[in-house]
Amino acid sequence: MQKKALALLSGGLDSTLAVKVMLEQGIAVEALNFTSPFCTCTGKNSGCKSEAVRVAEEFNIPIKVMHKGVEYLEIVGKPKHGYGKGMNPCIDCRIFLLRKAKEYMAESGADFVITGEVLGQRPMSQRRDTLRLIERESGLEGLLLRPLSAKHFNPTIPETEGWVDRERLLAIQGRSRKEQMQLADDLDVKNYPCPAGGCLLTELSFVSKVKDVFDHSDTLNLRDFRLLKLGRHFRIGSRTKAIVGRNEAENNVLETAVQAGEAILRWDEGSSPLTVVMGKLDDTKLENAAKILLRYTRAEPGQECTIKFVIDSREKQMTVKNEFSETRIEEFRV
Structure with missing residues (x-):
């Protein structure tokens, strides 16, 4: 029986490659995309959502778009695991997304979750200890597969059960994107956007606007944060x-x-x-x-x-x- 993965798909290079690696192994994939008022990964004519939708259409896989709501804004205001260089609650954000993915697994019929995370690529949320913490607090221990860096971690349930061939997974680490770009060529993945998107919460000039809303609001609503752009x-x-x-x-x-x-x-x-x-x-x-x-x-x-x-x-x-x-x-x- 064909196994199914639920993929966190931003439309960027890493998450696109993670999906492609699974498809190459005959795994069914459904994409899950999250929109945020703080996203910067926009091209001239499209943003994160449409890039993710474009990738899903190109790969002929279903995609569900979820909007980060007030619950997410509350996390931005008071993150359990702190901020990065700005107001970016990267660790809490990843936990939040993966918890939402776990909730959606039953509805989608997925057997496990995949992401495009690469060990050591981001200083706050992609360290080895942090990746383990995120997996644990999201409730996805054993069911969270990171295909691009899988060989740097202990085998997951999809690997030990033989759903996924571990030998065909990758051992990418670090901030360079050369290996990803080579993999894209090898897998015939084209027309991908800039390798990494971004988050306005890391930009100090924007953070002052975010703080202003938190400091002067009786209640939080997404519109106030969308208008900050x-x-x-x-x-x-x-x-x-x-x-x-x-x-x-x-x-x-x-x-x-x-x-x-x-x-x-x-x-x-x-x-x-x-x-x-x-x-x-x-x-x-x-x-x-x-x-x-x-x-x-x-x-x-x-x-x-x-x-x-x-x-x-x-x-x-x-x-x-x-x-x-x-x-x-x-x-x-x-």
Whole structure:
């Protein structure tokens, strides 16, 4: 009877190769892809999800896409095993993903789980001791196979039971991707994206925005974190933030993301970016948001400007002087 593996597939080179190695051994594979508001592995026309879907279609295997929800945000806020160089809870993140995979195994009919992890490739989550910890805390001891580095570990149940031929697995380790690229050539794997994706939680310039949301939110929601990739962010109150779009595309996304009770601001007398004000609103906060907005227009310094704002489909206007200096703007910037 054919055995089935459930694969964590990002669409990157390593996870793609792990799937291919299993398919070459006649193992049925179903892919599991997780989306995150903190993912950076995007090409010009596609992101992680579509890359994973493309790989699944190319290999003719089913794929299920899961969204990391508020439960994941809580882990980011308070990881049991700490952070990397930024706010990246890499160990807790891997445990979270693999626990979700374990839960899905019964539904998918999978016999074991595979990943594209490589021993020593990532300094926090792919050390030998850490990989063992992740396996143990995910509840997948014996059922988690890492085909690219399998020969560096004790045989798993799929190997000892003869479902998988251990001799055809790999012994890759370290940060170089030369062996993976050679394996891709050998297995005729083409059109793969950059070898490694990334996580915005490792980027210190982005981490300040993430911390700001955690520090100034009564409840967590995914939208607030997704919007961190868009526009310029300004904290104008303990529970109020302004986001200024940088181009028309961002303006359009911000406008569609507005929720009840939030404000949309524009300069009435000339072209300008759109500004969204989220959280608790009052006249002073709206005026400050308007002055920040004017800093990104062609309004003359000191010019009196009419700002139109819309809250819950009700349009109003205010007159505001373009008087904020760059120094004053920076006092609000997140």
